[in-house]
Amino acid sequence: MKKPKLWTKNFISISFSNLFLFLSFYILLVTLPSYALDELHSSSSMAGLMTTIFLLSAIISRPLAGQWLERAGNKKVLLAALIIFAAASLLYFFPSSMVGFLVIRLLHGIGFGMATTVVGTIVADIIPASRRGEGMGYFVMSTNLAMVIGPFIGLLAIHQWGAKTLFIISVIVSICALITGLSVKQDKTETTVQPKAHSSFSFSNLFETSAVPISIVGGFMAIVYSALLSFVSIYASEIHLESIASMFFVVYAILLLASRPFTGKWLDLYGPNVISFPCIALFAIGMFILSQSNGAVTFLLSAGLIGLGWGTLFPTFQTIAIQDAEPRKRGVATATFLSIYDTGIALGSFVVGIIAAKVDYGTLYFFCSFYILIGLVLFYFLHTKKSASAKGAAQHQAKAQEI
CATH class of the missing domain: 1.20.1250.20 (MFS general substrate transporter like domains)
Structure with missing residues (x-):
């Protein structure tokens, strides 16, 4: 086919x-x-x-x-x-x-x-x-x-x-x-406008509730990503690697680009759980290696692992948010996901900045690696378990209708 x-x-x-x-x-x-x-x-x-x-x-x-x-x-x-x-x-x-x-x-x-x-x-x-x-x-x-x-x-x-x-x-x-x-x-297959006679600025109109759980997971993980955006170059100077600091996100992008032809197809074939759990683990391992870096090899290795991990998780979470919504609610679902994600970035920049003033950056990234593992638990309860329950309920309903 x-x-x-x-x-x-x-x-x-x-x-x-x-x-x-x-x-x-x-x-x-x-x-x-x-x-x-x-x-x-x-x-x-x-x-x-x-x-x-x-x-x-x-x-x-x-x-x-x-x-x-x-x-x-x-x-x-x-x-x-x-x-x-x-x-x-x-x-x-x-x-x-x-x-x-x-x-x-x-x-x-x-x-x-x-x-x-x-x-x-x-x-x-x-x-x-x-x-x-x-x-x-x-x-x-x-x-x-x-x-x-x-x-x-x-x-x-x-x-x-x-x-x-x-x-x-x-x-x-x-x-x-x-x-x-x-x-x-504009294509005929795209979402058509469905005007409403009466509309109000209620929570259900401004936010897509089906997208909230995975958006919370994304926002939770974004707090760690904000620590990278804000402080990785300063951390590189702290461990005397300022000469290669600019290469961190280059390596991040190269590994991400190299993996993209495979990870997106695997998501479509096997579902988000098969992709998300290993990528959360890679994200955590990458942050741990970053926290222990004392040379160019480990510093850039951590960039590659984080690129594979977080770089794959972000589009996966956004895809979940869109797929769980009705076609006409995709715009609201996208807005919900990105709003909660950006809230995580903004909150992370503030909170991580306060923490960074009290501990060195290596220690900060060390704790971030364990924080990500909490995100793994969060993903299980807010998405995996919930999806399994919904699937089971749907199968039960289908059997009841057959009887």
Whole structure:
């Protein structure tokens, strides 16, 4: 039997739009705090708000975007989101105070939250159901590539050519996200809009309850991932490996890319449990090796294992969130997953920062490896056991109907 086509024009276009969205995100993520300190002469706490305000506005806008998707449809919300995102990028040239920058970060975060929600929903509609695990894995690779390329471009731009060039690059990338996003054509098989005569901003409208359990697992694990994003380069300097610190996420991405053709297919063939349990273990082992690293080999080995582990878990969890929802609720399910995930990142950046002030980074990553194993237990109770119970109930009901 011939497999349904995955690499369609729509799939490629929406994946590139996602790549450009996250490129802009990472380009500014690693540079704006230092810009605030050096150019705006702000305090460290105020510089940290550059990221916090952005993430909070993205988290708040996502559930609303998920509901708007049901009412207005994918294309209209995508257009609005990408225009807001690109327009916010243009505004970075103008403010000369922290207050002005924080207002722009608020607007930019709204556009980012809306755009990533609708992009995630569109790709879930485009991918054939029988290849959803494989397709989501390839789609999330665009985020992983942005995570590697974005910081490199951002740091190179601000150090070599200055902030003005940095903002020009951000604008160009945002416009590319808009162009590639608008090239996606609405397909007859995609989610259709189902207008409601009476709607309210209730929890059930803003959040997809079926996606909450796996989203909690994702948010729980994201706390550890935030410790990597925030402190792995500082940890590398602490153990005298600053010369290869930039290679950590490169190796992470290489191992992730190499495994992607297999892990996505295995998810479709054998289900999420066969993928998730080994990957959680790999994530924990990688963090443990990182905590004990005293040379380049173990440092980069940990990067590869974490890439295989967490890099596979993220698209797997997102796929579960989408598959458990009704087709018309995929937008809300995507918003629910990403909102809870980003909450884990934001909370982790704050909490892990407090812990890192009291213990060395090696100790921090050592405890993180055991924290991940708690996530394994959480995954079992919130997904595996629950799915087994639901499957058993369905089989029991089917037998009762036969009788």
